[in-house]
Amino acid sequence: MNKYIDIIKNSYSSYWNYIQKSVLMDLNWENYFYGLIIISLVVWGLEAIFPWRKNQSLFRKDFWLDTFYMFFNFFLLNLIVLIALSNSAAEIFNDILSLVGLSVSSFELLDLNSLPFFIRIFIFFIVVDFVQWWTHRLLHRVEFLWNFHKVHHSVKEMGFAAHLRYHWMEPVVYNSLRYIPLAIIGGFSAKDVAFVHFFNITIGHLNHANINWDYGWLKYIFNNPKMHIWHHSKELPAERKFGVNFGLTLSIWDYIFKTNYIPHSGRDIEIGFKGDENFPKGFLEQEMYPLGKK
Secondary structure, eight states, X not given: OHHHHHXXXXXXXXXXXXXXXXXXXXXXXXXXXXXXXXXXXXXXHHHHHSBSSTTSOSSOTTHHHHHHHHHIIIIIHIIIIIHHHHHHHHHHHHHHHHHTTOOGGXXXXXXXXXXXXXXXXXXXXXXXXXXXXXXXXXXXXXXXXXXXXXXXXXXXXXXXXXXXXXXXXXXXXXXHXXXXXXXXXXXXXXXXXXXXXXXXXXXXXXXXXXXXXXXXXXXXXXXXXXXXHHHTBSOOOGGGTTOSOOOSSBSHHHHHTTOOOOOSOOTTOOBSOTXXXXXXXXXXXXXXXXXXXX
């Protein structure tokens, strides 16, 4: 038990030190704090230059709420619970495996360190995105998970910061389902993770942004604003009631598995979900909402 207490204590102190170093610019490529700010300002600037919904304000509905969500989910949530929970869960999993004479490395089928940088990054990126695509479908399909995912779909005007409006349980689900696949392809470095993470954040911001882009033929590979708007549509056909366009970074999974849906320009469609007029409007109320559901 003392081992786990030490892990939790070290998780808090280490991540707090990391945040301090980030803010004080004592970090380089792994500085997520300023990386997030730079990406957000660039995409917000693109919204100003290439607006799709021209009557939508740059300070759209819930702009400041979503900005708070962005920093809370990206930094404070890690400090409060996620890092300690993740490290503790990993150690518990390792201890359980050791009881039967195994370790995480026992599942490793491919050592990415033996591969060239771009091949290593590509494999890591594809595996992560594919797992996240299936996880996203589960969030829509399973009622218990959907109650948490409603927080993200409560956005009523799309903008870059809507990307990181989500309930704190979502990263718990995503990280849990990613754990085994990433253990199987072990050997990636912290720089690999940072590279892919920054790329995914950029695409995610663009997907939610008020930008008149679809990337031309690349729309069949990368998710884009004109595709993702339909994922947030309040009205969908009965045969699509569990959602459409589940891609986070890549759209290709939706085209492969026939969950793609872009019937026409979605510029002016209503977004949200059935009954969202009764959904809580404040941060704390939204965080508590799923906990009151059966």
